[in-house]
Every structure is written in structure tokens, then in C-alpha cells.
Amino acid sequence: MAASFRRWSPGRRKRQAWLTAGLFLLPAIALYLVFAFIPTLEVFEYSLNRWDGISPDREWVGLGNYDRLFGDRIFWEAFFNTVEWTAIIVVINVGLGVVLAAILARKIKGRIFFQTCMFIPVIQAPITTAIIWRWMYQPNGAINEGLNAIGLGFLATPWLGDLTTALPALAIAHSWSTLGLSIVIFLAGLQAVDDELYDAAKIDGATPIQAFWYITLPALRPVTAVVFVLTATAAFKAFDLIWGTTQGGPIRATEILATYMYKRGVLENNYGYGSAVAVALLVIVTLAMAVYLYMQARRDD
Amino acid sequence: MSRKPLVYGLLTLVSLLMLAPLLMTAFTSLKPAEELVSPPWVPPLAPTFEHFVTTWIDANFNTYFLNSVIISTVDAVVMIVIASAAAYALTFLKFPGKPVIYALLLAGLMIPPTAIILPLYVTEQRLGLLNTHLGVILADLALAVPIFIFLMSAYFRRIPKELRDAARVDGASEIQVYWRVILPISTPAIITTGLLEFLWSWNDLLLRLLFLTEDNLRTLTVGMLFFQGTQTRDISGLTSAAMIMAIPIIIIFIIFQRHFVQGMTQGAVK
């Protein structure tokens, strides 16, 4: 790559290339730097201080907050909860998302109706989503009443009041409210798949499942990366649903890094430490995404 | 053929699960005060639109609605332009430092807005953007642009390079290629970007609450917050507000969703 590049660009053309690319990139990158990246660097700076977010003086503590972070039992608890939470959401949104998108992309009756239904949860404001899932998961809520009604009452359980079921239950709720996004992105990706491929496969006697496996999935690889990254980062940042239902409880069963950061940094006016949690979150996820995208790119080559 | 019932069974089950909560919200929003103690899945016996009237007029949702429409529309349109332009450069142009740009954007996917509210507030303050819609729009765009650049790039990567090269050979400038060749065949990606950015902008609360403290500038999500206290909530206000927020998006989705299937048979990308 580097070698071919050198051959291609003598000095003047290099400047030219920069200029053209710069023109295309400038609006996005300038906005991003001013309103997202530089503020983030400032958060990194906060994380090197003991600071309540209010008083004019900050106390420089170097890496002290990070040192404390590594020994913080609750931070690690929240970290592993976050991993479990994200894993459940990614599996549902990518797995179920691709299957449903593949079905909806075919010419089936009532497609528009089904497609709209899948998308409806996405449009709910976060406050509404939290209220809805409180209705669903209450001990006498919609799910338990529904289970009782169809004779599966033995499966009824206090979903959000149980230390083992609370996190998966909320992860499913989060997936519910974001699955439509995955489907839409997969559907957009499927537009690029040539119908003739399916016709040819049909003539060759391939079953729909084989066609899905050998045509749809490989064609969706780049879009899958987008859905994966989008779903995983959204899950890592998720806050409103948990805050509106359990606030991280019972005890700390649904405490994820985003809620922990909010409690420490904002509610407890411990901005320095809260910022350290934020930076740790940022670094962990960025690294994870980078590794994933790198592997994805290598597979594509 | 025996698979058909299975497929429809799955679709119906998922659709039901997806739809039920909206129905509960709708039921509750139509219940008169004395029916509110009945479970949310029980339909209203004497449906009333009074909560919608109260929310729309007394709770100022007419103003909030207009503000939300302005901010979200600008967000969506500008996002389409800046994200597709950046993705065009990253996909089709050769220039040094590309990996740096990628790395920079990758970090941006993960910035949690709650973590940066303090420095972001100071930035907006210095630029005189507090209590302006522009301030909210710029921050919205900045925080979401990385994901849309990735989304657009993923789509552009499927467009054959020869298409662009041929146009260049014919003497078109990069901007002409981008505008006349690439964008017109990227409708699904454009629609997806516009729809998602509109939606996220529509539903965002934190930045709006933070930067817009003048009531006549505020948006629907902020208005909705006033129905939710720490101890009590006004469920009629909340659900009617939720319906007011949901209906326009459902309509937009229904209008635009044909684009998700149209490209298939047209085969613009081959």
C-alpha cells in the first residue's frame, strides 16, 4: 500500500490530493473536532484531577484516578455487566436482525406492514421505552399476566427484582427498542445484492436457506460490520432505559459503566473520577471496535 | 412451501411483540382520569382526546413540536451531505493520512454524551451558541457523524471503482462525480442516514435540556420530561406526548420505506 502510494504521488499531486480530500472531509471533521473530539480530550484532562466539576480549583492527581479505578470492585462489576449486556444485545440485533431483514427483503405478502411493525419500537422516546418495559416486567405486569393466561404461569418471575434475570431482561428490552435499526440497515445493504444471483441459485436448485447462507450473508458482510459497531457502541452507551427502570439495581445487578459513570461523576459531583470511568469506557470500546474492524478488513482482502 | 407458515408465524409473533407496547401507550393516552388505575393493556372504556388537547396547548407542545421539526430536519439534511462527502473522500480518494482520520472517527463512535457535557457546555458558551437551535444542531451532527460516515462508506465500498474512474476520465471533477454519479445511486444509504439522524435528533434529550433553557426554543423531549418527576409521573401527559412524538415518525417511515425495496429490482449497483 505504502509503496504503490509513493509511486502514485509526486509532490504537487500529493498536495492536490490533500486539497480535494480536505474539501470533502472538512465539514464533518471540523464539526467533529470542535464539538466532540476536543471536549473528549478535556474529559481526559479532568480525569487526571480530583475535581467536583464545580469549584475553580482542581487538584492534580496524575494517574491517581486510574489507579483507584483498577482497584474499584464496583467498576469491575459494572465492566463485566457491560460485557454481558452488550453481548446479549449484539447477538440479538445482528442475528435476529439479519434473518428478519432477509425475510422482509423477499416479496412476501404484508411486507410493508411487518416492516413498519419492526420499526415502531425504534421511534419511541427513551422515557417511553422505560415506562413500557416497567409495565411489561412488573410482577403483575403484561409478561407475567400473559404467561398466566396461556397456561405458562410457572415461568412468571419477578423479572427486574431478581439478581439473575434483571440484566438479561433489560438487555432484551434494549434490543427490542433497537432491532428495527439493524433491520433497516441490513435492508439498505440488501439493495446492493443482485436479484439475478438468487434466480440463478434457484435454477441450480438451492434452498432459500442455502441462498441466505451463500449469497445474502457474504453480501451483507460490510453492512454487518456497521450494524455490529452501531449496536455495540449504542449498547455500551445505553443509559436511559436502565436509569428509567432499575437505576442499576437490584443492588448492582444492572449497573453498567454508563450508569456507574453517571452516579460517580454527575450525581456524586466526583467529576475527576467519573471522567476516568468515561475514558476507560472509551478506550476499551474503541480498542474492541478497532480489533473487530481490522479482522473484518483482513477477511475481506 | 412448508416453510411459509413458519416464516409468517415468526413475523407475526415478532410484530405482535413490537406493536403491543405502542398499543398500551395509545390505550393509556386515551383513558379518562378515572380509568387510569386499570392495567395498561385494557383498552379505554370511554376514550377521550382531552389529554392530547392539554398536552398540545397547555403544555406548549405546539411550540416544542415546531422546534423539534426544525432541529431534526436540519440535522438530517446536513448529516446526509457532510457524512456522504466525508465517506466519498475516504472511499474513492487517495490521500495520505487516511488511517489517522479513520482512527479519529472510530474513537468518536464511543463518546458518551453524558461524559462530555461540561466541556461541551463551555465550548457552546464561548461560541455564543447557548440558547440557539444552531448550537444543538452542531453538537448533534458532531456526535453522530462518525457512525454515518462508516455507514455511508460501507455502502460506497460496494460501488465499483470503475464507475467513478470512468466519469473522471470523461472530465468530471470530483465534486461532479460525487454529486451526479455517486449520490444518485445511493438512495437507500441516504434515506437510512436521513431517517436515523432525524430519529435520533427527535428523541435526544440531554443536549436540548442543557443548551436550551428558554421555553420557546425547547423541544418535545424536554417538554415530555415535565410529566416525569422523581417520585410521581403524569401518565396521561407522558403517553399523549409519546403519541404526539411517535405519529410523525411513523408517517415518515411509511413514506420512505419503499426506498428500501426499490433499489433491488432497479439494479443500479451492479
Next chain:
Amino acid sequence: MIKRQIGLVLAATALSGTMAISAWAQTEIEVWVGGEPGTTNVYDDLAAAYMAANPDVQINVTKVGSDLFNPVLVPSLSGGEGPDVFMYGTGPGQPAAIINGGLVADLTPYYRQYGWDAMIPESIENTTSSDGRLWAVGNEVENTAMFYNRAIFDELGLGVPETWADFEATVEALIEAGYDTPIGLGAADRWPISHWQSMLFGRFASPAGVEEVMFGDGAWTEAAFVDASALLQEMTEEGYFGPNPVANGYAEIMDSFWAGDIPMTFTGPWIVPGAVESLGDGIADFGTFQVPPMADDQAIHPTEDIGSGFYVNANSEHPDVSADILDFFFFNDDGRLMLLNNGSIPIGSLTELLPDSTLPAITADLRAQIDSHRPNGTIHAFLDTVTPASMTNVTYDGLQALMLGVMTPEQFVEAIQAEWEVAKAVGAILMPGGVADN
């Protein structure tokens, strides 16, 4: 009506005496309020009344969502902007950062000038002051009590329990009658458990015992607090709060309570205005009582706290007008009556106001009960809002752990004491309360 106009004239006179503003100048005062839905509208009315009497002042009332008040207020205050007057949590724990950071104005001069000292009860003064200076004005008093369904009690022939044994018998009778949740408790929302904790801690330790920890050398690990925590755990185990209290949300529990599915719940009058709206006259089926003493050596101490306080921004250009507005809102009879009729109880004596008020009977009744037990001394209703936020989070986690039976009472009090000591060490607790005499 006439009385009200006199009040306005008086307020106007008081104002013209304290300010030197030329008649044409409009002084703009930004006021930020948070709170429960519906309760904040009264500030629009209060502001309008004030402006009617003071045409040279323009008050802009901005509502800020209560749950997100902190993240919105802190950046604007530390950015040197923000409102002139704002609502915020009170002490000793909550406002330490904004007071230590010099972001709020000292209200002590106004306290003397307007004679607020004659109206603010000592317990409230303690939580709104430190270093002998007053920082905030409490806007409303809140209490907690047992709310019960009279119809259910009557049907089962149950009376209001007078002793703890009565109370236990009542709960058992209700369980026997098929109410599997005799006392509703929305423990999933965490803070409702702290209402029980606050009441039990106060009852077992007495008001002096709690104050000794808050403002003296006492510790949360003392036997009284262990016993109180043990009782909460025991009540949970015996099903007083139903099979799965930790899964219950507060709003959902309240719906079940008003629907008649749950006979009792321990909460406060902030819930009444909404209930009146949906139940109408049906509210008469519900009453309140004070939980009987849990042991022979205990008395009934009513719970009482201020939900929050109003502060004046240290960077405000008009601190005098801001203080005058606070005086009108919370210490002037017209302002206080407007608050009262909106269902929020202003601080200080209400004897003269109550006859003119339209307070719902259930709330007025509760107020009378509290006043009759007041000589025993009041205890905190919301320990979670007066202790530092770091301790509040540990308390919430611990209370749920107690209820789920995965923590012992001893472990619980040790956990909160440890966090209390940390907060003390970093100066997050303001001491001592009270305004200096001179």
C-alpha cells in the same frame, strides 16, 4: 381577595424600601424550578403575582426536569451563567459542592432583614445552613405516613393500629383475607425503601440519636440502627411488602393502591393531588395513620423534611431582588397560601393559613396528626436526600440487599458508616447546622 391585595401592597412597599432601581429599568430574574409534574406550575402563578406588584421586575420561570437537574445546573453554574434563583437539594450532604465552590450567595443578611428566623423551624434551618450562614430557603415541607384503604379496613373490621402488636395483627389479617401485598413498597425505584429506613432509624435512635450522627460524633453502626435495619429485613421476610417488593415500581404500586388491590403503603402527600384528579370524591376512602411505636420505649416521632431548597446564584446581578422574590414566595401569606392550595406545604406555622386553604382533607388530616405528635420531636423523612449522594447510592444498594436477604443488618450499617466517614473526610458534609446569632 382584599387581604391578598393588602399583601401585595405590603410586598411592594417592602421591595421599594430595599431596592434603588429606577422605575423604567426592567430587572430580569431567571428562576429554575424542578419537581413533580404539576407541582411546578405554582411558580408561574407566584411569579405573576410578584410581577403584578413589582412591574419593574420580570421573572422568567424555567422548569428543569427533576431527575436531570444536576447535570443541567452544574455546567451552567460553573460556567458563570445559570439562573439567579434555583432549586437544589439541601444539607448536610447534597449542596456541599456548590457551597464550597462559592457558587451560591450567603442569605444570612436577608434572613435577618426579612425576619425569616422567626419562621424557619430549627430542624429545617439545620439542613439549609452551615458555618453559621444560611444558604437556602426550604420551599416545602414533606412528611411520610402510612396511607391505608378505609374501605378494606372497614370490610375486614380492622381499625387503625395503636400498638406494634396491633399492627402485626392487622398485616396478618390482611394476608389471611387474600391481600398478598399488605403494604405496597416500590423497592425497584430504591428511594421508597429509604422512606422506611428514615422512619425506622429515627424511631429506634430518637431524633437526638440521629442528629448526633449527622452533626456530632455518633456513628450509623450504633445498635439502634442495626435493630432498625433488622426490623426492615424481618418485615420483608415475613411478606409485609408482598412476595417481590424489589421488583415493584413506585408508580405501579401506587396504581394498585388506588385501585384497591393493596391495602396500605407508606408514602407522602405529594401523591395526593394526582390521586384527587383520578379518584375525585373516591379519595375519601383513603386515610393516613402514624406507624405505631415498635418498642415500649419508643414514641411516635413524625417524619418531616424539606424536599429541596431555593438558592441564589453567587453570580447573580440582582441578589437583593432575588431574595425579595424568595421572601414573597415562601414567607408572605399570599405566596404561602398559593403554595398550600397547590398541595405543597410551606415551611413554618400554618395555623393562620389552613382555614383559608383548599388543601384536600387527607392532607390536612395528616398535617394535624403530625402537629399533634410534634412535641415528641420530628425525624427525617428522607435520609437519602440529606446525606451526600455517594452515601445515598451505597444506602440504596444496601437497602435492596437487605430486602433480598443477601446482606445482614450489621453489614448494611457498616457499609453506610464507611461511606459516611469518607464523605466527612473530604468535606462533603457541612457542619454544624444553624445560623449564627449575630
